[in-house]
Amino acid sequence: MDNSAGSKLNIEAVYKLYADMLYRVALSELQSDMDAQDAVQDVFIKYMSTTPGFKDSEHEKAWFLRVTVNRCHDILRHRKVRLKFHADSEIAPDTPAPKGQVELFETLSAIPEKYKSVVVLHCLEGLSLQQTADVLKISLSAAKMRLKRARDILREEEKDV
Secondary structure, X not given: OOHHHHHHHHHHHHHHHHHHHHHHHHHHHHOOHHHXXXXXXHHHHHXXXXXXXXXXXXXXXXXXXXXXXXXXHHHHHHHHHHHHHOXXXXXXXXXXXXXXXXXXXXXXXXXXXXXXXXXXXXXXXXXXXXXXXXXXXXXXXXXXXHHHHHHHHHHHHHHHO
């Protein structure tokens, strides 16, 4: 087997390992099926073009999550810029969310972006607070505080309903 065939198998294995998790993170952040798919595709393109070296599987997973979250934030910033130019139009999710996720999206939309990332990684993807802090490149205490503030916001939203 030549080297390109070996790296193709490696990319396929890595894709199978991480694609679903990255899609869930991107969908939670972007609330758009097409944007989430684009974000995941961009992450794997970056992976193939840079071929970063990893210390272990946890480092690899953290890299994929960090790049996905960064790409989602880039897409959200791009949306805001487009909204400034098209203030009279509303950008809505292009594909309806699966049943059961509509409530999740509505709940997450109440949380500011910097808190949402902590909630998605810790509560939805099951990363520890330390892993979440590492992925987001923030301190452990900052991750704890963001999670606390997100929960406070959600409690206030629940009281208002």
